[in-house]
Amino acid sequence: MKVYRCRVCGEVYIGEEKPGSCPFCGAHQDYFVLARQWQLLKAESLSDVTKENLKKALDLEIDNTNFYKAVSEKSKNTYVKSMFKGLSKVEREHASAICKHLRIEKPDSNVGADKAVESDEENVKESNRREKRAVAFYGQAINQAPEPEIKEFFKALSEIESDHITLSEQGI
Ligand SMILES: [Fe+2]
Numbered sequence: 001m002k003v004y005r006c007r008v009c010g011e012v013y014i015g016e017e018k019p020g021s022c023p024f025c026g027a028h029q030d031y032f033v034l035a036r037q038w039q040l041l042k043a044e045s046l047s048d049v050t051k052e053n054l055k056k057a058l059d060l061e062i063d064n065t066n067f068y069k070a071v072s073e074k075s076k077n078t079y080v081k082s083m084f085k086g087l088s089k090v091e092r093e094h095a096s097a098i099c100k101h102l103r104i105e106k107p108d109s110n111v112g113a114d115k116a117v118e119s120d121e122e123n124v125k126e127s128n129r130r131e132k133r134a135v136a137f138y139g140q141a142i143n144q145a146p147e148p149e150i151k152e153f154f155k156a157l158s159e160i161e162s163d164h165i166t167l168s169e170q171g172i
């Protein structure tokens with residue numbers, strides 16, 4: 001058995017092999033390293049543009065976390081409930097990871113929860129829009145970040161949100 005650790009969210013995974021993607025934040029396998037070699041993707045100090053983008057990213061992730069959680073609680077369909085529960089956990093992990101960069105406590109907020117509607121199909125469409133928005137935002141943030149570690153962090157998040165676009169396009 002080996003101890004692995006995710007460079008994006010910092011969570012630990014114990015297993016024979018690396019997981020296909022991080023069970024906590026969804027980061028792709030390459031971000032998993034053996035615990036002995038682990039170092040969180042974190043910059044020594046942050047530029048103003050990065051601080052601004054991290055704050056925007058935090059708002060986006062919290063909003064998505066709450067929307068997904070609300071849908072998972074509202075839907076009657078087991079698949080939809082599961083999918084949105086999983087998405088909510090991943091986005092919450094992103095929000096926590098962003099707070100580590102900003103060196104702040106995760107704010108308590110319910111923004112986004114009221115956007116869950118009765119129709120599962122509509123909620124899935126909304127998730128697709130949200131993930132596309134996230135990928136567009138992170139794409140811009142990658143280009144703007146002067147810190148190599150932050151560039152990589154945003155890139156990892158962008159890849160994960162792209163996976164979510166794929167998921168939402170598979171339908172229910
Ligand atoms: Fe992770």
Ligand SMILES: [Fe+2]
Pocket residue numbers: 061090091094134157161
């Ligand atoms: Fe996210």
